[in-house]
Amino acid sequence: MEITVLVIEDQLALREYLRKILEKEAYRVLTASSGKEALALLKKQDPDIILLDLLLPERRHWLFSKNRIRILSCWI
16 A cells, blocks of 8 residues: 655755655655645645645644644654
């Protein structure tokens, strides 16, 4: 079973770094540079894991269902 990870990060270098690491470990990786882009992707895709930059400039637009998402915080 292939696991899909959505990486939401506005900094290109970090987004690409995470993509390369995850792909090397055989994850299928989707990327988004903004919340708006991520929401558009989520309408078409259903990732198993979301890595979200909690300091995105538009973070006020994010709403999460506590029943569906478990947030594990860590600083990178």
